[in-house]
Amino acid sequence: MSTGNRKNIDDFISKIKSQHQVQLDIDQLYQKIKQGDKASLSKAITLVESTRSEDIVLAHQLLEKCLPSSTTTKRIAITGIPGVGKSTFINSFAQQLVADGQKVAVLSVDPSSSISKGSILGDKTRMDDIAHMENVYIRPTATGATLGGVHLNTREVILLCEAAGYDHILVETVGVGQSEYLVQSMTDIMIVMLLPGSGDTLQGIKRGIMEAADIILINKADQFPKAAVDQTVTDYKQAMHLLASKPNRWTVQVLGTSAFEEASIQSVIAVMKKYFDHVLLNGSYLDQRKLQWREWFNSSIGWATHEVLKSKGIDIDHTAINLNELPPAKALNAIKKLLH
Ligand SMILES: Nc1nc2c(ncn2[C@@H]2O[C@H](COP(=O)(O)OP(=O)(O)O)[C@@H](O)[C@H]2O)c(=O)[nH]1
Numbered sequence: 001m002s003t004g005n006r007k008n009i010d011d012f013i014s015k016i017k018s019q020h021q022v023q024l025d026i027d028q029l030y031q032k033i034k035q036g037d038k039a040s041l042s043k044a045i046t047l048v049e050s051t052r053s054e055d056i057v058l059a060h061q062l063l064e065k066c067l068p069s070s071t072t073t074k075r076i077a078i079t080g081i082p083g084v085g086k087s088t089f090i091n092s093f094a095q096q097l098v099a100d101g102q103k104v105a106v107l108s109v110d111p112s113s114s115i116s117k118g119s120i121l122g123d124k125t126r127m128d129d130i131a132h133m134e135n136v137y138i139r140p141t142a143t144g145a146t147l148g149g150v151h152l153n154t155r156e157v158i159l160l161c162e163a164a165g166y167d168h169i170l171v172e173t174v175g176v177g178q179s180e181y182l183v184q185s186m187t188d189i190m191i192v193m194l195l196p197g198s199g200d201t202l203q204g205i206k207r208g209i210m211e212a213a214d215i216i217l218i219n220k221a222d223q224f225p226k227a228a229v230d231q232t233v234t235d236y237k238q239a240m241h242l243l244a245s246k247p248n249r250w251t252v253q254v255l256g257t258s259a260f261e262e263a264s265i266q267s268v269i270a271v272m273k274k275y276f277d278h279v280l281l282n283g284s285y286l287d288q289r290k291l292q293w294r295e296w297f298n299s300s301i302g303w304a305t306h307e308v309l310k311s312k313g314i315d316i317d318h319t320a321i322n323l324n325e326l327p328p329a330k331a332l333n334a335i336k337k338l339l340h
């Protein structure tokens with residue numbers, strides 16, 4: 001046998017071996033995730049957050065193993081300005097859920113990230129009570145390329161947490177306008193946290209946030225006179241009536257809460273149960289998940305097309321788009337050019 005042939009065969013064998021090795025690693029990682037190994041879950045999340053092309057291939061292999069995605073879990077967005085009490089609330093809320101026999105994953109905003117301005121509130125995550133609980137997994141959102149703590153990979157992270165057996169996935173986000181739309185496209189319910197205040201605080205809240213809300217908590221009720229909290233609750237209830245009703249026919253609930261009072265947490269859990277009973281019964285839970293899956297597919301097509309065009313050297317840089325060109329027509333032309 002010539003040395004050239006020998007080398008080809010050796011290359012072929014090592015390629016097969018390395019592919020086999022990769023397959024084994026992903027299988028093993030998946031098995032460990034299923035067994036509830038938190039370190040493996042963290043490793044998997046790092047893999048799906050990676051932008052290296054080799055990692056993306058492996059991440060897809062792993063995610064496909066996690067399908068079909070669960071249709072019994074509860075994906076809960078918790079949003080509000082920094083300091084409103086999201087993490088403190090999650091700390092109490094998750095404890096109660098665990099006491100009720102649930103497994104809770106928290107995708108939290110890293111308090112030291114610049115967008116959460118957490119550093120000015122101290123460095124604590126405020127989740128000390130749940131941080132070491134067996135049935136709680138906390139993953140601070142990676143900083144960079146995020147929108148108020150949510151990023152495109154959050155969907156994949158949710159799938160991984162569900163594969164690991166977590167049935168309540170809490171996604172903490174900082175209300176920065178656009179982030180609500182993104183987090184709404186990944187979750188089943190949105191809890192918006194606000195502070196008590198006079199009627200004119202209503203004007204400061206973006207309409208988008210109000211439209212996205214399923215439950216509104218007027219938090220830190222313990223720090224304010226009861227009358228002020230009640231007035232704020234009434235103001236928001238009235239404001240919600242002015243908005244178009246939700247496609248799932250849910251009536252938005254507004255509650256005064258304190259993250260430190262068990263009765264408050266219990267009342268939020270009761271309202272949340274009511275919400276899930278409602279959307280499960282009328283089918284909108286599954287409809288919304290299917291719609292989200294379709295939107296995810298559509299946005300992936302857009303993203304993938306960009307990638308392919310870029311790799312073919314077709315200029316689709318945003319800066320190249322100017323006001324003399326109709327963007328959809330320009331996009332269509334670029335794709336036609338690619339296909340011909
Ligand atoms: N009095 C009172 N303080 C609260 C409540 N919830 C949170 N806090 C305090 O508000 C501050 C910010 O809370 P944190 O959970 O970090 O807010 P986040 O930025 O929204 O996650 C902390 O000092 C908390 O102790 C509450 O219900 N009542």
Ligand SMILES: [Mg+2]
Pocket residue numbers: 086087088109111172
């Ligand atoms: Mg926080």
